[in-house]
Amino acid sequence: MIPVVCPSPLAVMIVDDEAPARTRLRDLLADLAPELPNELVAEAENGFRALAAIASRRVDVALIDIQMPRMDGIALACRLSELARPPAVIFVTAFEAYAVQAFELNVVDYLLKPVRAKRLLTALQKVRPHPMRMPVPLASLQQTARSHLSCHERGRLLLIPVAEVIYLKADLKYVTARTRDREYLLDESLTHLEQEFGEQFIRLHRSVLVARETIIGFEKSSSDDAETQWQAMLRDIPERLPISRRQWPLVKSCAHHLTP
Known part of the structure; x- marks a missing residue:
């Protein structure tokens, strides 16, 4: 007879500076236990206490508020x-504005308060440890491409829909994201953005990515630069972007989607 190996309960830590919020999550976890076995192993009201708590116990997933003191x-x-063995992270917050920054950290999920039991269950099921295996590390969880980019500007976090970005241009340590209305400075590398959004953007030059769907045509370059012979014409803005000789065959292949 082959013994049945039951998965160990999901070890959960709650981190929130508000006691009612911790109570709410504690009650939801208890309600979900018959469907998804879990054990609340620690609670903390700020990040420092959370780090101290996790040092002495195994935690599979941490439910973390964002706005907390200290x-x-x-x-x-x-x-x-x-x-060495980081827990999965699920943010539980009352603010939508942190969503992009959260997913840049490869968190498992982002729940808005008041949290519903079904929504919490869906998030927890993403990190449920497999029987006889270690919990899934935070860094190994696969995330889809972001829907928004983030720009820190004068003390604010601005969210830029990727669908509205016409091009991305590298300049020193920053990348400029150009929309129809304005430019934004991103603290990201062009290489990383190309890896994440390769299906939406195509490289024109060593320092420029352009949204494929915004290319409306090409024209001969009037520049003396031997590296560039053609320029891309873009929808909604008058700028022309140079195309390197190396990239020209690939960029030209995108011409099939252009409308006459």
């Missing part, structure tokens, strides 16, 4: 990701 949830998630 150490906020974003900083805590960064610290947790540095651990």
